[in-house]
Amino acid sequence: MIEITEVPSPFCGIGTDDLSIQVDGLTLTVIEHGCAVNTPLFEQAITDTQPRIAGQAVSLEAAIAKAAALLRDTRYPVIGGCATDVNGMRALMALADKSGAVVDNMNFTGARNNFLALQDSGWMNTTLAEVKNRCDFLLVVGTDLEGFAPRFFERYLWNQESMFLADTSQREVIYLGKAPSGDASTSPKGQKAQVFTCAVEALPEVVAVLRALVRGKPIQASTVGGIAISDLQTIVDKFKAAKYSVVTWAAGALAYTQAELTVQTLSEMIKDVNDQNTRCSGLPLAGKEGDQTANQVCGWTTGYPARTRFSSGFPEYDPFLNDSNVLLNNGEADALVWVQAFNTQAVPPKTSLPTIVVARSGMTFATEPDVFIPVGTPGIDHAGHAFRTDNVVAIRLKKLRDSGLPSTADVLNAIERAL
Amino acid sequence: MLIKLTGGTVYDPASGVDGVKQDIYIQDGRIIAKPLEGLTVDKVYDLNGKVVMSGAIDMHTHIGGGKGNIARTLLPEDHRQDPVARTDITRSGCGHAMPSSFVTGYRYAEMGYTAGFEPAVLPINARQAHMEMADIPILDKGGYVMLGSDDYLLRMLTAKKDQKAINDYVAWTMQAAKAIGVKVVNPGGINAFKFNQRKLDLDEQNSHYGVTPRDILRVLATAVKEIGVKHPLHVHGCNLGVPGNVQTTLDTIQGIGGLPMHLTHIQFHSYGTEGDFKFSSGAAQIAEAINKNKNISIDVGQILFGQTVTASGDSMRQHCNHKFASPNKWVTMDIECDAGCGVVPFKYKDQNFVNALQWAIGLETFLLVEDPWRIFLTTDHPNGAPFTSYPHLIRLLMDKTFRNDVLATIHPEAQKMTTLASITREYSLQEIAIMTRAGAARLIGLQDRGGLSAGNWADITVYTDNTDRQKMFEKPDYVFKDGQLVVVDGKVVSTKWGTTHVVKPEFDASVESGLQKYFDRFLTMKLGNFKISDDELTEDGRGSITVHPLAN
Numbered sequence: 001m002i003e004i005t006e007v008p009s010p011f012c013g014i015g016t017d018d019l020s021i022q023v024d025g026l027t028l029t030v031i032e033h034g035c036a037v038n039t040p041l042f043e044q045a046i047t048d049t050q051p052r053i054a055g056q057a058v059s060l061e062a063a064i065a066k067a068a069a070l071l072r073d074t075r076y077p078v079i080g081g082c083a084t085d086v087n088g089m090r091a092l093m094a095l096a097d098k099s100g101a102v103v104d105n106m107n108f109t110g111a112r113n114n115f116l117a118l119q120d121s122g123w124m125n126t127t128l129a130e131v132k133n134r135c136d137f138l139l140v141v142g143t144d145l146e147g148f149a150p151r152f153f154e155r156y157l158w159n160q161e162s163m164f165l166a167d168t169s170q171r172e173v174i175y176l177g178k179a180p181s182g183d184a185s186t187s188p189k190g191q192k193a194q195v196f197t198c199a200v201e202a203l204p205e206v207v208a209v210l211r212a213l214v215r216g217k218p219i220q221a222s223t224v225g226g227i228a229i230s231d232l233q234t235i236v237d238k239f240k241a242a243k244y245s246v247v248t249w250a251a252g253a254l255a256y257t258q259a260e261l262t263v264q265t266l267s268e269m270i271k272d273v274n275d276q277n278t279r280c281s282g283l284p285l286a287g288k289e290g291d292q293t294a295n296q297v298c299g300w301t302t303g304y305p306a307r308t309r310f311s312s313g314f315p316e317y318d319p320f321l322n323d324s325n326v327l328l329n330n331g332e333a334d335a336l337v338w339v340q341a342f343n344t345q346a347v348p349p350k351t352s353l354p355t356i357v358v359a360r361s362g363m364t365f366a367t368e369p370d371v372f373i374p375v376g377t378p379g380i381d382h383a384g385h386a387f388r389t390d391n392v393v394a395i396r397l398k399k400l401r402d403s404g405l406p407s408t409a410d411v412l413n414a415i416e417r418a419l
Numbered sequence: 420m421l422i423k424l425t426g427g428t429v430y431d432p433a434s435g436v437d438g439v440k441q442d443i444y445i446q447d448g449r450i451i452a453k454p455l456e457g458l459t460v461d462k463v464y465d466l467n468g469k470v471v472m473s474g475a476i477d478m479h480t481h482i483g484g485g486k487g488n489i490a491r492t493l494l495p496e497d498h499r500q501d502p503v504a505r506t507d508i509t510r511s512g513c514g515h516a517m518p519s520s521f522v523t524g525y526r527y528a529e530m531g532y533t534a535g536f537e538p539a540v541l542p543i544n545a546r547q548a549h550m551e552m553a554d555i556p557i558l559d560k561g562g563y564v565m566l567g568s569d570d571y572l573l574r575m576l577t578a579k580k581d582q583k584a585i586n587d588y589v590a591w592t593m594q595a596a597k598a599i600g601v602k603v604v605n606p607g608g609i610n611a612f613k614f615n616q617r618k619l620d621l622d623e624q625n626s627h628y629g630v631t632p633r634d635i636l637r638v639l640a641t642a643v644k645e646i647g648v649k650h651p652l653h654v655h656g657c658n659l660g661v662p663g664n665v666q667t668t669l670d671t672i673q674g675i676g677g678l679p680m681h682l683t684h685i686q687f688h689s690y691g692t693e694g695d696f697k698f699s700s701g702a703a704q705i706a707e708a709i710n711k712n713k714n715i716s717i718d719v720g721q722i723l724f725g726q727t728v729t730a731s732g733d734s735m736r737q738h739c740n741h742k743f744a745s746p747n748k749w750v751t752m753d754i755e756c757d758a759g760c761g762v763v764p765f766k767y768k769d770q771n772f773v774n775a776l777q778w779a780i781g782l783e784t785f786l787l788v789e790d791p792w793r794i795f796l797t798t799d800h801p802n803g804a805p806f807t808s809y810p811h812l813i814r815l816l817m818d819k820t821f822r823n824d825v826l827a828t829i830h831p832e833a834q835k836m837t838t839l840a841s842i843t844r845e846y847s848l849q850e851i852a853i854m855t856r857a858g859a860a861r862l863i864g865l866q867d868r869g870g871l872s873a874g875n876w877a878d879i880t881v882y883t884d885n886t887d888r889q890k891m892f893e894k895p896d897y898v899f900k901d902g903q904l905v906v907v908d909g910k911v912v913s914t915k916w917g918t919t920h921v922v923k924p925e926f927d928a929s930v931e932s933g934l935q936k937y938f939d940r941f942l943t944m945k946l947g948n949f950k951i952s953d954d955e956l957t958e959d960g961r962g963s964i965t966v967h968p969l970a971n
């Protein structure tokens with residue numbers, strides 16, 4: 001039995017890297033700095049170790065040969081999930097390039113809210129260490145931050161020391177739209193976050209008015225989405241009084257159509273605050289299911305985010321048409337490869353098409369796929385790299401145990417070679 | 420495999436060979452002396468009438484790291500105009516302003532380049548920079564790690580730590596980030612922007628730390644020299660793009676007190692305030708200072724007309740420049756108490772007075788600086804123009820008539836404000852070889868690269884001599900990388916993976932005790948998880964690390 005310290009997590013998105021994990025053979029126990037997101041995902045037992053074809057246990061070589069044979073006969077395969085580490089994504093991109101597939105990260109429909117705003121007007125963003133040391137006012141929009149990342153507040157807001165704030169417990173937190181699910185946002189001295197709730201669908205209006213107030217535009221209404229204009233003015237006043245305010249949102253939590261306009265309004269508002277003699281930055285929340293990793297690797301290897309098709313022989317990005325669910329539902333795709341090395345609950349979408357699943361050991365299926373190849377989890381079964389929510393920082397994932405499971409990259413590279 | 424290149428006219432400034440017919444032999448990836456009689460030559464290339472140089476080295480090109488990937492993500496419409504299809508031997512991707520990693524490697528190789536160096540590797544983003552560069556085929560690569568706006572250094576300066584302590588920190592950071600040089604961008608300015616300062620002159624204090632850019636430049640240039648790093652401190656100075664910044668640049672040269680210093684993309688730092696538009700060329704003054712101060716080297720950062728994207732660590736100046744964004748979208752980031760970045764698309768127009776004069780200022784600089792060993796051919800890819808414009812730029816330097824023909828087409832007021840028409844200099848092939856090969860290898864401190872004498876790695880480019888220098892340089896007949904034929908007639912015929920060039924300057928191990936405390940108190944990563952291990956670059960079976968010697 002050994003204990004491994006300073007373990008980075010690929011699961012929570014915020015790059016916690018202080019976990020202590022006890023390793024007893026193949027059994028992992030988080031003994032320090034676990035959380036509701038990380039602990040179960042680290043501790044989950046290995047069940048399958050053997051690939052299957054149509055439910056029958058086979059050798060890895062046979063499964064790879066079968067997967068290649070299935071892909072060889074396709075014209076428009078979809079590679080979904082795309083939840084793995086950097087090397088896994090590299091192999092996935094090579095396979096997609098060779099097979100003319102569509103690459104689509106499973107969180108992309110949420111992330112699209114950010115990409116459309118970014119690609120239309122841009123933004124001013126920050127990263128976690130800047131939040132930890134500078135943020136004196138945090139506005140959380142439409143998102144249950146502690147539900148998303150349980151240790152966010154402990155690590156990045158209520159940290160004991162910061163370089164530029166005398167007393168971190170004096171930081172102010174306001175929730176706009178959605179109320180927090182717990183008390184993590186309450187300061188160590190007991191100061192509770194202010195909460196201005198509205199229906200999530202009302203956020204476009206609310207955020208539009210907030211930006212108008214930042215710009216000093218007169219507002220005739222007294223409420224918007226059920227929120228008093230005076231409460232929104234409170235937020236504006238805090239932006240102006242703050243030295244370094246931060247606005248955070250999870251694009252996937254803005255679950256309504258054209259939510260990219262909300263992200264755009266927030267991002268343009270942040271730019272406006274920066275024109276009013278103070279600093280303000282955005283902090284989009286992501287980093288789960290390998291989403292940032294997928295977008296980064298797809299980004300440097302193709303130029304585009306991870307909703308890109310290769311069916312013409314070169315990469316073509318379309319954030320709507322390349323949606324794998326649309327392609328499957330409309331009968332446009334002719335095979336599905338599902339890659340999910342982190343989360344056994346994230347099963348492939350229902351389809352009658354030939355299906356190859358390369359996923360974390362323990363995934364169970366309502367309908368057995370044609371080929372299932374269990375792989376190791378990056379950061380547990382093999383070393384690797386993953387990008388955090390702030391996109392700038394890649395964490396070095398450690399190998400914690402010797403399970404003998406192949407990596408995503410091993411499997412996808414082998415399929416590509418066999419094509 | 421023994422390869423003989425016979426009959427070519429060799430330009431190898433590293434050995435003082437200037438246009439001499441010489442045979443070159445390649446074995447096991449390296450150039451060897453003429454082998455003993457009787458040894459079988461496996462392959463002979465008849466290079467009569469051809470020009471032979473070593474593989475070109477781009478000593479300042481943004482090819483890896485977060486801001487480049489932001490630039491890619493920002494510009495799908497630019498990629499769509501230049502799709503690159505997969506072939507049996509090459510991966511698909513996209514080109515133009517900020518090409519995909521694979522296309523970056525292919526297109527550099529297809530112009531005869533065999534190495535590129537990313538000049539702005541943020542320590543905290545170094546992993547990404549190396550991972551991106553690991554997906555650039557054919558080229559060797561390396562990075563200059565960015566310091567000077569990191570809070571750790573500024574805290575050291577405020578605490579009046581001695582030079583030895585700073586040297587240890589710089590050396591430790593270079594090793595942790597796997598770098599071959601040290602860069603400073605808007606010294607202290609990226610940090611000051613986080614405190615809401617919007618400009619920072621050479622002698623202006625950071626409002627929190629009380630430290631000036633001049634202080635930062637001095638301690639970093641000293642550190643780089645004292646820890647034995649051959650590449651001088653690589654400086655993107657204060658006030659980028661600001662009219663009148665020529666004085667800042669001249670003061671920066673004076674202020675460094677004779678220490679080795681490389682001033683990068685100096686074109687953007689050579690602006691006066693004369694004339695009707697209060698914007699004028701400072702190139703003559705800059706060139707005079709460069710000619711006089713042998714401790715200074717520069718690269719130009721030439722702009723060329725057309726759409727591109729600027730990606731810089733200089734969040735302060737990029738935020739200010741966003742009003743020129745074309746198309747109108749832009750990104751800035753504050754990054755990890757380490758640095759920042761700003762990405763702003765630009766469309767340089769020949770009928771825009773400022774852009775036209777920027778073009779002329781860059782060319783004036785090339786032509787007025789006398790020593791080709793201390794000036795380097797860059798567009799600060801992609802900031803002044805994409806690297807694919809190098810052959811055009813070489814023609815502008817080598818062909819006075821062509822240059823003057825283009826000059827006659829730019830904004831008429833800009834024509835009046837430049838001395839370009841009166842400059843008769845034309846670069847020789849040997850001077851081009853110095854700027855893009857031997858000089859670059861020497862400046863970076865690369866051992867066994869940038870030359871064609873025995874012992875060098877066989878990075879070799881063969882051109883057909885052509886008075887149209889653009890045609891000549893955009894389509895080499897052959898390119899060899901480590902002895903492997905990778906390009907024929909300007910097209911990739913095989914691929915391989917280059918190495919990552921680093922140096923490993925020594926530091927006192929005790930430096931980590933202070934850093935450990937700092938990481939635990941203020942940063943978001945454990946010190947042990949921050950340091951990049953060798954196996955991160957090599958474990959995929961493609962990468963390798965080449966450690967270069969330090970100065971004595």
